[in-house]
Amino acid sequence: MELDDLARSRGEWLRGSGPESDIVISSRMRLARNLADYPFISRATDQDRARIERLLREAVLAIDKPDRLLYLDVDRLGGLDRQFLVERHLISREHAESHGARAVAIDPEETFSVMINEEDHLRIQVMQSGLNLQEAWEQINRIDDLIEERVTFAYHKRLGYLTACPTNVGTGLRVSVMLHLPALVITRQIEKVFRSLQKISLAVRGLYGEGSQAMGDFYQISNQITLGRSEQDLIKQVGDIVPVIINYERQARDFLIRESHENLHDRVSRAYGILRTAQTISSEETMHLLSSVRMGVNLGLIEDLEIPTVNELFIHTQPAHLQKLTGTELDTADRNIERARYLRRHLNKESGSGNNN
Numbered sequence: 001m002e003l004d005d006l007a008r009s010r011g012e013w014l015r016g017s018g019p020e021s022d023i024v025i026s027s028r029m030r031l032a033r034n035l036a037d038y039p040f041i042s043r044a045t046d047q048d049r050a051r052i053e054r055l056l057r058e059a060v061l062a063i064d065k066p067d068r069l070l071y072l073d074v075d076r077l078g079g080l081d082r083q084f085l086v087e088r089h090l091i092s093r094e095h096a097e098s099h100g101a102r103a104v105a106i107d108p109e110e111t112f113s114v115m116i117n118e119e120d121h122l123r124i125q126v127m128q129s130g131l132n133l134q135e136a137w138e139q140i141n142r143i144d145d146l147i148e149e150r151v152t153f154a155y156h157k158r159l160g161y162l163t164a165c166p167t168n169v170g171t172g173l174r175v176s177v178m179l180h181l182p183a184l185v186i187t188r189q190i191e192k193v194f195r196s197l198q199k200i201s202l203a204v205r206g207l208y209g210e211g212s213q214a215m216g217d218f219y220q221i222s223n224q225i226t227l228g229r230s231e232q233d234l235i236k237q238v239g240d241i242v243p244v245i246i247n248y249e250r251q252a253r254d255f256l257i258r259e260s261h262e263n264l265h266d267r268v269s270r271a272y273g274i275l276r277t278a279q280t281i282s283s284e285e286t287m288h289l290l291s292s293v294r295m296g297v298n299l300g301l302i303e304d305l306e307i308p309t310v311n312e313l314f315i316h317t318q319p320a321h322l323q324k325l326t327g328t329e330l331d332t333a334d335r336n337i338e339r340a341r342y343l344r345r346h347l348n349k350e351s352g353s354g355n356n357n
Contacts, residue, residue: 003072003081006088007316007324011110011127013089013178014315016307018130022298023246025178025218025311027132029140032163032172033122033147034154040164041117046100049117053101056116059150060105063143070106075099080329083320089127091115112143119164120172122147131246133175133239137231159227169227175238176222179245182295183252185217186267193248194219201225202241216287216314221245253299268296272305276347280336286317286343309346317342 013026034040038052061069074082074095082096091104095118102117115123124147126140154162160170168174184190194204205220221242223234256264271292275281294310296302315321317339323330326338 003070003077003084004324006070006090006106006110007084007321009110010308010312011088013110013127013129014308014311015129016311018128018132020243020246021130021307023180023249024131024242025129025180027128027130027136028174028176028178028220029126029133029136030174030176031122031124031140031144032120032161032165032168032174033124033144034162034164035121036152036154038121041119041121042164044117049101052121053103053116055151056122056147057103059147060114060116060122062150063146064107068108070108072104072106074102074104080320080323084324087315087318087320090125092118092123094118095123112139114143114147120168131177131239131242133177133235137175137235141231166227167225170229171226171231171234173226173231173234174222175234176220177238177242178218178220179242179249180216180218180291180294181245181249182217182291183256184249187252187255189248189252193245197221197241200237200241202238215284216291218291253295257299264299265301268292268299268301272296272302272347275343278340278343280333281340281343282336283317283319283339286339287314290314290317305347313343313346 018024035052035055038044038048041049044052057071061071072085074091077085082091085091085104086093086096088110090106090110090113092115095102095104095115098118100117102115104116105114107113111128112124112126115125124140124143126136126143128136128139156162161172163169163172181190184193197204201224203222203224205222206215206218221238223229223237226234271289275286275289275293290310290313293302293305294307297305297307297310316325319335322335322339322342325342330338
């Protein structure tokens with residue numbers, strides 16, 4: 001598998017399957033780990049980073065069959081390739097923008113990626129489509145155990161796993177679920193929901209995690225603190241609250257169908273029409289319009305389009321993906337033209353109209 005192959009594939013979390021997948025895009029587990037014999041990344045020298053990368057490369061590649069994992073030296077990747085991996089949710093923005101020896105290992109199905117020398121020496125990430133927290137936990141726990149058979153992690157018998165950020169000390173586990181909540185946004189209930197989440201120590205972030213904006217009405221809900229909590233406690237905390245949010249979103253959608261059907265239908269139809277006919281369109285507008293279209297498909301207002309196609313378009317129309325798919329670097333104006341062309345080609349083909357201009 002090569003990096004360019006990812007641009008033409010549909011990762012696990014884009015499948016649009018799994019429990020509650022009309023609202024829950026993906027379930028993600030992330031574990032932070034550090035080697036016992038080396039300083040944290042913020043205090044590590046370039047030589048330390050290089051040694052950590054070499055040591056962890058051997059341990060990480062041993063978790064699967066030889067040559068099955070795609071192992072990338074992030075420091076040697078160009079800016080476009082690094083941004084592509086961020087858009088794909090396979091590395092963090094911090095990992096892309098850092099310096100020195102650092103890497104990522106990715107499995108072909110994109111159910112997991114392992115970042116080396118991000119904020120911590122090791123960040124293991126597992127993603128499953130839909131609301132599938134327990135399966136994600138079982139997978140990441142297996143990977144963690146396999147790596148720990150070969151290296152010694154920094155661990156304190158009272159505090160737990162030691163991490164660069166104090167909020168990750170303990171289990172080192174971040175449990176997060178990505179939700180699509182357009183009806184709560186339209187009915188202006190979203191802020192009330194988020195204020196309630198903050199009271200119970202759950203964080204709300206945008207599409208690309210910490211510090212990112214909520215594009216396309218996507219929101220990540222995750223635990224904020226791990227110290228003093230077991231892994232199952234954290235999974236239960238997130239797992240208990242997500243169905244409540246799902247129910248709120250469903251009620252908001254029912255309200256829009258019942259009380260504002262014409263306006264909702266008009267909103268969805270306009271969004272679909274613009275995406276199928278636009279000659280130039282920005283990434284931000286595309287995300288906004290695709291959000292309405294995705295809701296419209298799930299509510300039966302659009303019948304000639306499938307959710308996996310819409311999910312894929314959210315990612316494939318991002319700047320780096322678009323350039324990888326076209327095989328050339330484009331400025332903003334040319335990207336907007338190419339994005340519109342890409343949308344027309346795929347949406348009109350999906351609807352069977354044959355209009356691919």
